[in-house]
Amino acid sequence: MTTQQITDSAVRGAHEVRVVVGRMRRRLRELADPQDLTPSQTSVLSRLDKQGPASASDLAVAEQVRPQSMAATVAALVERGLVERRPDPRDGRRQLLVLTAQAHDLIAGNRQAREEWLARMLQERCTEDERRTILDAMRLLDGLVQA
Numbered sequence: 001m002t003t004q005q006i007t008d009s010a011v012r013g014a015h016e017v018r019v020v021v022g023r024m025r026r027r028l029r030e031l032a033d034p035q036d037l038t039p040s041q042t043s044v045l046s047r048l049d050k051q052g053p054a055s056a057s058d059l060a061v062a063e064q065v066r067p068q069s070m071a072a073t074v075a076a077l078v079e080r081g082l083v084e085r086r087p088d089p090r091d092g093r094r095q096l097l098v099l100t101a102q103a104h105d106l107i108a109g110n111r112q113a114r115e116e117w118l119a120r121m122l123q124e125r126c127t128e129d130e131r132r133t134i135l136d137a138m139r140l141l142d143g144l145v146q147a
Contacts, residue, residue, distance in 0.1 A: 017141065031117050032110040035080075040065070040073045045082060045099065049107050053096040055088070082106065 037045070044059055054062070060070035074097060077083040082103040088094040099107075122131055 028114045028118070031114050035106060038073070041077055044073055044077060045103055045107065048083065048097060048099050053086070053098045055094050055096055059097065
């Protein structure tokens with residue numbers, strides 16, 4: 001399909017979804033209790049939470065930063081008790097970075113705070129029919145990204 005074949009409503013829809021999702025992400029990020037974490041530290045915690053243990057070099061590649069920068073980020077997280085180093089069971093020469101229980105608690109608390117805020121906003125500012133429409137739209141959008 002060429003650009004000329006895309007309908008105006010599809011173009012407008014794509015723009016609106018991108019804009020609203022961007023605003024929503026920024027607003028939800030503001031609600032997280034960052035505990036004075038830098039964006040880099042938050043990103044590493046998020047990556048370890050979603051993808052599991054990783055080496056510092058693997059994280060540097062994934063985050064597209066120099067190994068020295070990742071070493072500084074990891075050192076700060078270790079110092080704060082949010083990440084610990086463990087031997088790689090497949091290669092004893094390497095160390096893997098693993099989230100601590102404290103980090104899991106921090107992440108879960110932040111997630112809960114964001115969801116509670118969003119639930120309050122949906123309750124206060126939307127009717128039951130509007131909430132059903134939002135749920136239908138989320139199902140449709142999820143189908144797009146699953147395709």
